[in-house]
Amino acid sequence: MTIETLEDLFLHTLKDVLYAERQILKSLPKMERKASDPKLKVALSAHRDETEDHVSRLEEVFEILGKPARGAKCDAMVGLVEEAEALMAEIDDKDTMDAALISLAQAVEHYEIARYGTLVAWAKQLGHANAATLLKKTLDQEYGADRALSKLAETRLNAEAAA
Numbered sequence: 551m552t553i554e555t556l557e558d559l560f561l562h563t564l565k566d567v568l569y570a571e572r573q574i575l576k577s578l579p580k581m582e583r584k585a586s587d588p589k590l591k592v593a594l595s596a597h598r599d600e601t602e603d604h605v606s607r608l609e610e611v612f613e614i615l616g617k618p619a620r621g622a623k624c625d626a627m628v629g630l631v632e633e634a635e636a637l638m639a640e641i642d643d644k645d646t647m648d649a650a651l652i653s654l655a656q657a658v659e660h661y662e663i664a665r666y667g668t669l670v671a672w673a674k675q676l677g678h679a680n681a682a683t684l685l686k687k688t689l690d691q692e693y694g695a696d697r698a699l700s701k702l703a704e705t706r707l708n709a710e711a712a713a
Contacts, residue, residue: 560672561617567665568608569621574601574658577631581651586644589702590651597655597695604688611681630658652703659696666692 553559578598585591612619634654641647666689673682 556672557676560669560676560678561615562622563665563669563672564608564611564615565620565622566624567662567669568605568612568619570624570627570662570665571601571605571608572621573624573627573631575605577634580638581634581655584638584647585651587648587702590648593695593698593702594651594655600691600695604691607684607688611678611684614678614681614684626661627658630654630661633657649703652699656696656699659692659699662692663689663696 553562575598578594578601582591582594582598585594609619637650637654638647641650666685670682670685670689673679673685
């Protein structure tokens, strides 16, 4: 697909994010299994549920636009998943693993925050008000997930890993 307009770029980025969200859904169960802290397990499980909602919302955005909900390979997410797999394979200590899982999850959150923030702005610019509303809801959830992970890391898990 040749990208010539902001509308083309918007659609391409939607496909990118859909692919990314689907990759996240595949990765979260393994992260949950690797986590030892009960609160971290709950946070990862909750994010898995939210990610399912994100995929549904993206599918709704594609429907609003009259386009098929097909993802396009997201090299950034492929890299983040590969990095997570490699790092998790190197860690044996459970507290260090929990700290690493938070770090890995936040890398994904920050990528998603950047993408969804851009998509909201473009949707508004292009006159896709309904799409912008749906994308903003997901953006707000991504910010919330990032804050929850930071709180968990700062209040306990990083200290346990450092001990």
